[in-house]
Amino acid sequence: MSVAEPAANFAGTSEAIDLKALLAETDIAAPIGELERDLVGLAPVKQRIREIAAFLLVARARERVGLASGPPTLHMSFTGNPGTGKTTVALRMASILHKLGYVRKGHLVSVTRDDLVGQYIGHTAPKTKEVLKRAMGGVLFIDEAYYLHRPENEKDYGQEAIEILLQVMENQREDLVVILAGYRDRMDKFFSSNPGFRSRIAHHIDFPDYDNRELLAIAETIAAENQYRLSDAARAAMTDYIARRRQQPNFANARSIRNAIDRARLRQAMRLFKDAGAVDRNGLMTIEAEDITKSRIFAT
Amino acid sequence: MRVTQGTFSFLPDLDDKQIAAQIEYCLRQGWAVSVEFTDDPHPRNTYWEMWGMPMFDLHDPVGVMQEIKACRAAHPDVYVRVNAFDSTRGWETVRLSFLVQRPADEAGYRLERQEAEGRTIRYTLQAYGVDRPAGQRYGTGQARGR
Numbered sequence: 001m002s003v004a005e006p007a008a009n010f011a012g013t014s015e016a017i018d019l020k021a022l023l024a025e026t027d028i029a030a031p032i033g034e035l036e037r038d039l040v041g042l043a044p045v046k047q048r049i050r051e052i053a054a055f056l057l058v059a060r061a062r063e064r065v066g067l068a069s070g071p072p073t074l075h076m077s078f079t080g081n082p083g084t085g086k087t088t089v090a091l092r093m094a095s096i097l098h099k100l101g102y103v104r105k106g107h108l109v110s111v112t113r114d115d116l117v118g119q120y121i122g123h124t125a126p127k128t129k130e131v132l133k134r135a136m137g138g139v140l141f142i143d144e145a146y147y148l149h150r151p152e153n154e155k156d157y158g159q160e161a162i163e164i165l166l167q168v169m170e171n172q173r174e175d176l177v178v179i180l181a182g183y184r185d186r187m188d189k190f191f192s193s194n195p196g197f198r199s200r201i202a203h204h205i206d207f208p209d210y211d212n213r214e215l216l217a218i219a220e221t222i223a224a225e226n227q228y229r230l231s232d233a234a235r236a237a238m239t240d241y242i243a244r245r246r247q248q249p250n251f252a253n254a255r256s257i258r259n260a261i262d263r264a265r266l267r268q269a270m271r272l273f274k275d276a277g278a279v280d281r282n283g284l285m286t287i288e289a290e291d292i293t294k295s296r297i298f299a300t
Numbered sequence: 301m302r303v304t305q306g307t308f309s310f311l312p313d314l315d316d317k318q319i320a321a322q323i324e325y326c327l328r329q330g331w332a333v334s335v336e337f338t339d340d341p342h343p344r345n346t347y348w349e350m351w352g353m354p355m356f357d358l359h360d361p362v363g364v365m366q367e368i369k370a371c372r373a374a375h376p377d378v379y380v381r382v383n384a385f386d387s388t389r390g391w392e393t394v395r396l397s398f399l400v401q402r403p404a405d406e407a408g409y410r411l412e413r414q415e416a417e418g419r420t421i422r423y424t425l426q427a428y429g430v431d432r433p434a435g436q437r438y439g440t441g442q443a444r445g446r
Contacts, residue, residue, distance in 0.1 A: 105359040126352075133367075137360025175362045 017061045026060070028053060028099045035092050040221065041214040042085060048205050049093070056100045071174050073202040074102060077145075077191075078181040080207025083253030086181045087141065089207075093179065094139040103177055105137035113147040116161040124157040128164045136175050145180035146190035166196045210253050215242045218254050222261050223287065228268075233289035244297045260295065267291040301408030303341050306381055306398040316365065319382070319400055323361035326384035331395055332356045334385065335367050339378045339437040340430050342409075354385060368400055377403045377438045403429075403438035 023029060032053060036046060055072070062069045074097065078086040091108050098106025115131055118124035132140070142148070148165075150156040169178050180187070180197070184206065191198040210218065219238050223230055230238060238260075245256055268291045272279050304310055314322070326333050334354035338345065351371040355364060364382070371380050380401035383394050407428035414422040429437040 107359050130355075133355060133363030134357050134359070136358070136362040172362070175360070 017064055019057065019061060022057060022061055026057065026100055028057070028096060031092060031096045031099060035089075035096075038221075039085060039088065039092075040217045041210050042089070042207065045085075045089060045205055045207055048203065049089070049096070052203060053096060053100065056097075056102060060100070072102075073173060073200065074177045075169055075173075075201045076177070076179045076203040076205060077187060077201050078179060078205050078207060079184040079187045081183065081209055081253060083255030083257075084207035084209060085254060086207055087143070090139065090141045090179050090181065094177075097139065097177060103138055104175075107138035108141055109135040109138060110141040110143060112143050113158065116142070116148065116165075117157050121157075124160040125164060128161045132164070132168055132176065136172075139177045139179060141179045141181065144182045146182050146186045149190055149194055151193060162194060162197070166200060169200045212239065212242050212246070215254070215257050219257050219261060222258055226261075226265070227285060228261075228265065228287055229285055231286050231288050234264075234287050234292055237289040237292040241292055241295060241297055248297065260292070261287075263295065264291040267294055301406055303379070303399070303402060303406055305341065305343060307396055308398045313402070314398070314400070319368070320361040320365055322396070322398065323364045323382065323384075326396055327358055327361060327364075329384075329386070329395070330388070331384040331386045333358065333364050334383050335364070335371050335380065335400075336383060337371055337375050337378050337380045337401075339434060340427065341379050342425065342427055342430070348379075348381065351380075354383075372401050379403065405438065407438075 032050065035049065039046070052074075059069045059072055076093070078090065080086055087110065090110075094103065094106050094108040097103045109131065111131055116124070116128045118127045148158040148162055150158055165178065168176060178201075180201070182190070216235070216239055219242075220230060220235075241260060242257070245251060245260065250256075264287050268287050271288070271291060272283065308314060308322075323333055332354045335351040336348035337351055338348040352367055355367070358364065368380065368382065378401070379399060381397055381399045384396040386393060386395040409425045409427050412424045412426050414424065416422050
């Protein structure tokens with residue numbers, strides 16, 4: 001291999017490649033557009049995903065003109081508070097990578113420590129390998145990955161699972177993409193005690209918390225998905241609810257909002273029963289302010 | 301003597317790419333693929349040793365290919381086959397089964413005749429390979445009378 005060779009190669013195939021055409025060909029605009037449209041907020045995450053998609057597209061173009069392009073490392077880590085959309089984005093990521101041709105099947109296998117680590121000696125390796133086999137050709141999503149490593153117990157079998165994972169992440173990059181997810185601070189601790197992981201993960205994406213305005217938009221989206229709508233008074237009550245709920249412990253962003261909407265639906269059903277009159281389509285669809293203000297959040 | 305058991309056995313041996321393509325087909329049909337091996341290739345021997353559990357919920361042949369390679373490495377000189385099991389109601393049976401490895405030297409079978417009541421003769425097939433104890437049947441490097 002002479003140094004001059006790639007240059008010569010490049011000169012040989014210097015016809016222009018239309019990135020727009022390549023974009024249309026890979027059919028990737030659709031999942032990215034969906035991501036932009038369906039997910040509220042998450043601007044830095046969307047930005048990173050656009051960057052990764054652009055990079056992969058350029059890598060594809062480079063390959064076409066014969067420039068060096070090893071298989072890129074696509075393993076990622078998603079950090080953020082609960083309910084900030086890590087799993088949802090992972091699911092979209094699988095379909096984006098599939099459309100770009102970096103995973104063959106595009107399915108997502110979502111696991112936690114229990115699925116990887118065994119109960120007794122010799123149980124862990126087959127269990128981890130089984131999960132890896134299922135995830136081949138797709139994306140392996142490890143939620144709360146830091147539980148794999150238990151520094152307080154040196155006999156913990158988690159280390160065995162980590163070693164198998166690292167080996168596959170290194171040697172079978174074209175077969176499998178691994179996404180680790182968890183809370184920011186604990187992931188940082190996990191990475192600092194497992195430097196092997198940090199160096200094998202190319203993309204660290206941080207999921208910011210939603211602000212109140214975004215949470216309200218999420219509430220309306222969730223309601224609309226279930227064919228409900230918030231009345232104007234209910235929207236004001238929801239705004240108030242979000243501000244109060246945020247102060248409470250165990251606030252889990254969008255997940256808390258989903259639960260709030262679910263409970264509001266229960267209260268709406270109860271209210272319709274109590275009124276015990278005729279109810280029209282509009283009445284069945286509308287969540288009123290009192291469905292929300294009866295929450296225990298407002299009791300204090 | 302070349303053993304012709306299972307699908308594709310009259311074709312030249314499949315290479316790994318072709319095996320992967322067949323497994324891909326099986327997985328697309330929703331069949332559970334498993335790997336088995338034996339050193340007793342009698343056609344009526346349905347009890348081959350299992351190499352691990354049947355693999356359910358796979359989407360990609362890479363996982364099966366890994367197991368095939370591991371099985372070949374552990375047992376380089378025996379018969380290895382891949383089975384695809386269809387669990388749908390009404391089938392509940394193996395839909396595809398084919399060899400993915402055979403010993404370099406296949407000894408073949410001899411015909412044995414047993415004299416029974418009257419002038420009756422009963423015939424049976426005996427693989428030369430199984431004259432020796434399990435584990436020494438194929439490819440142990442010892443001279444073998446044929």
